[in-house]
Amino acid sequence: MPLLETRDLTRLFGGLAAVNGVDLTVDKGEIVGLIGPNGAGKTTCFNLLSGFLRPTRGSIVFDGEDITGLRPHQIAARGLVRTFQLTTLFQEMTALENVLLGLHLHSGKGPRQVLFSRRDFPADEIARGRDVLDFTGLAAHAHQLSRNLPHGHQRVLGIAMALAAEPRLLLLDEPVTGMNLDESGRVMDLVKTIRSRGTTILLVEHNMKAVMGTCERIVVLNFGRKLAEGTPSHVSTSPEVIQAYLGTGVAHA
Ligand SMILES: Nc1ncnc2c1ncn2[C@@H]1O[C@H](COP(=O)(O)OP(=O)(O)OP(=O)(O)O)[C@@H](O)[C@H]1O
Ligand SMILES: [Mg+2]
Incomplete structure (x- = not known):
């Protein structure tokens, strides 16, 4: 099948x-x-x-x-998870926050709800987000605002957001x-x-x-x-x- x-x-x-x-x-x-x-x-x-x-x-x-x-x-x-032709990142948030948001956006919470709760991600989610950043080669940029990342890194971060949803x-x-x-x-x-x-x-x-x-x-x-x-x-x-x-x-x- x-x-x-x-x-x-x-x-x-x-x-x-x-x-x-x-x-x-x-x-x-x-x-x-x-x-x-x-x-x-x-x-x-x-x-x-x-x-x-x-x-x-x-x-x-x-x-x-x-x-x-x-x-x-x-x-x-x-x-079944997709990335976008034009990178859609939360520009004013860090790479790690973007991955964590990616995880939640794919889980069905509305963006507002996710943004509202973003300060209290559980430790296991943060660990998972860090794993994804490691795996995609972005670990060193975890705390950089996504808007400050070079274009290539922003594209990879888009993939990382999708990967967070496993x-x-x-x-x-x-x-x-x-x-x-x-x-x-x-x-x-x-x-x-x-x-x-x-x-x-x-x-x-x-x-x-x-x-x-x-x-x-x-x-x-x-x-x-x-x-x-x-x-x-x-x-x-x-x-x-x-x-x-x-x-x-x-x-x-
Ligand atoms: N929301 C929409 N409303 C009207 N027409 C649309 C819409 N989305 C896509 N189209 C049209 O459908 C066709 C296919 O577009 P699509 O974006 O799927 O192409 P694509 O193969 O991804 O092209 P590209 O390689 O340029 O990204 C195009 O003619 C496009 O203008
Ligand atoms: Mg296209």
Whole structure:
């Protein structure tokens, strides 16, 4: 049984089918890439999977349970957690506080409730938050305000916030965007380590080097539809995929 399975997943915005009839499966332990040109529907897919948007049509089954239409915190509580394409940190709070808030936001408390109670995190949660910072290489920055962190660290902190919720399936939306070669290499190593510790990964990324070097299987979206699917070498030599990327410059990024 796949860990994640969508059937006919569809989301319309007015007349536009942002995601159109997508059947997607992710098996436990995989790192699957979800790629496609700008506007192909990748982030909309993540919004549907994580409950931030309701599908117009179709179903989402996670670990054997139909989660279609559940709220984001209900989905996160089941172990399906996402990061955001644009980093959404609490800028005036420290890295550690952000991780602790991430833990609570995914647990279904409202942001206000979490912010209100932020001075009394129990010791076990603080220990867990520190573990996550250690693991993601941010331990030295635990008490720095997130707005003072360099861009690369802010992106990693976004991943750390998701990890605090102990996901079984982690959806990463462009984790290495705006990073240099060194930084992106380190983040992709982190992704592999996250997987080796038992978390399955679905990765949206335009950086082809990162995608091809990390994913075992790749699904290509174009205009909301699944265009191709297979191993990195299969999709990177597929004429349809090359055609879809022509002129975007992305294939060579
Ligand atoms: N809330 C919305 N309302 C209306 N249209 C939307 C909305 N969200 C996305 N779209 C449209 O749906 C299509 C798919 O957008 P989406 O953000 O999913 O693409 P993407 O593959 O993530 O692109 P990128 O690589 O640029 O991040 C686009 O045409 C976009 O303009
Ligand atoms: Mg996107």
